[in-house]
Amino acid sequence: MSKRVLILGGRGRVGSHVAADLAAHTDAEITITGRSHQHSKQIPDLGSHVQFIELNLEDRDKLTAVIRGLQTDSSDSNRNVVIHCAGPFHYRDGRVLETCINEGVNYVDVSDHPSFTRKAIAYREAAEAAGVTAIVNTGIFPGISNSMVRQSIEQLDTADTVHLSYVVAGSGGAGVTVMRTTFLGLQRPFQAWLNGQWQAVKPYSDREVVEFPAPYGRLGVYWFDVPEAFTIPSAFPVKTVITKFGTVPDFYNFLTWSVARWWHPRLLQTRAVIEFLSHVSHFMTDVTDRFSGIGVAIRVEVSGQKDGNPAKSHATLVHENTAIAAGAGTGSVTQMLLSGKLDKPGVWAIEEALPTALFTQAMHSRSVEIKQSLQMTA
Incomplete structure (x- = not known):
């Protein structure tokens, strides 16, 4: 069975570009969530392996059920991933990450607010004990x-x-x-x-x-x-x-x-x-x-x-x-988790978890050009 990815807030501008990146670079089964089916037809056609479900993050029971469902009928459940794109993160708590840790699912987010990052890092020991890799701040900046x-x-x-x-x-x-x-x-x-x-x-x-x-x-x-x-x-x-x-x-x-x-x-x-x-x-x-x-x-x-x-x-x-660049940042990290190239249990800011060699390979594969130079100033 295919590996699975759940993108919370995947109907938004950044979330939809994360989905597009994963559809282009992986064969994962992708589920996109939003608050209402009303606008689900606005999602670009990314293929038959991308589906939409209605989910409000305030509904804790349904959130848990959806994340737990990632593990059902999956041959590689320890590499399934939840991607949190449902900002603004200033208003979010750690319920998604906590649920991922409890259910043994890896986690990625596009968080960009310091208060949320601090909340997430507080779960580091719990994630490590559960063998869950959680990478925060993975978009463009931070990311x-x-x-x-x-x-x-x-x-x-x-x-x-x-x-x-x-x-x-x-x-x-x-x-x-x-x-x-x-x-x-x-x-x-x-x-x-x-x-x-x-x-x-x-x-x-x-x-x-x-x-x-x-x-x-x-x-x-x-x-x-x-x-x-x-x-x-x-x-x-x-x-x-x-x-x-x-x-x-x-x-x-x-x-x-x-x-x-x-x-x-x-x-x-x-x-x-x-x-x-x-x-x-x-x-x-x-x-x-x-x-x-x-x-x-x-x-x-x-x-x-x-x-x-x-x-x-x-x-x-x-x-x-x-937004496309942010999708490339988050999509590439998720791809590494799905493939097993990135495995670091705990909660980490992206610069702590991602080796430079993997980063440069991922950017090259997505035609994201980074120019580097070294200048002696003496």
């Missing part, structure tokens, strides 16, 4: 970006500073959930690892102009609260981790900066306000996407030493569709 950091660190003998910069054009091809994530990230100052200690940083502050590859060029980026801000210093002995984000067109940066700077924090902690901002922003990007595109660019710079001399390792990525 591919984290593996680019690991790749760059491994180019050096020692690493001191990691500077991660991201830019997304318009909506990035994603849905309103991504807009929610952006505004949820403005709610309060977050802790950044700077000079070997945790320091409070205001989101969307300290604009910095960074040189991205064509067609983006020099663009402004701002401090942003992402899981990488704490998972990277946990995984690697570095002194500083900088995480900055920006958008194209640039006037979106000004609007987001204005909200972060001038709006009262209590407003940004109100769900109705987040929904208003998210839907207005999504409406605006529907207009500007036709001019800006929906791509993504990532720039990684790691400073340290090589052969006893100061050096910098750089990695860059450009993709024309942010």
Whole structure:
């Protein structure tokens, strides 16, 4: 029997691209879930091995039954996988991961909010005891970006500073959930690892102009609260981790900066306000996407030493569709779990679990080009 994959939230923009990636690169039986059958016909035709079922994550009994059902009539049940794509993850608890651990099913997610990542990592010992491999933050950023950091660190003998910069054009091809994530990230100052200690940083502050590859060029980026801000210093002995984000067109940066700077924090902690901002922003990007595109660019710079001399390792990525790139990140990790190439019981951020050799092979197979260089700075 075929291996099985359950994609929670698989009808969304990112979830549907994860499904498409798996349909193209594996022979797994794929089940996509959503809250209603009403819109199931909107799912692209990915073949007879992809089906849709209705599932609300608040229905714990049905969630358990569906995950338990993955193990039925499966010849390789220990390699079946649940993929959690049902964000925004700021509002999610650990029930999906906990159920996977209880049922002995491997787990992957596209989580992008630090609060959820912390909740997930708290299950590490339980997952290890159950022999379940759970990989969090596997999309594009966090996700591919984290593996680019690991790749760059491994180019050096020692690493001191990691500077991660991201830019997304318009909506990035994603849905309103991504807009929610952006505004949820403005709610309060977050802790950044700077000079070997945790320091409070205001989101969307300290604009910095960074040189991205064509067609983006020099663009402004701002401090942003992402899981990488704490998972990277946990995984690697570095002194500083900088995480900055920006958008194209640039006037979106000004609007987001204005909200972060001038709006009262209590407003940004109100769900109705987040929904208003998210839907207005999504409406605006529907207009500007036709001019800006929906791509993504990532720039990684790691400073340290090589052969006893100061050096910098750089990695860059450009993709024309942010959601497709996220699908490639999550799809490739899931493919490795299905094949048994990746087996690391416990709960791990992607940079802790995925060896660089497997990462580069997966990106090459999906035509995701990552350019890397090493510069001696002495």
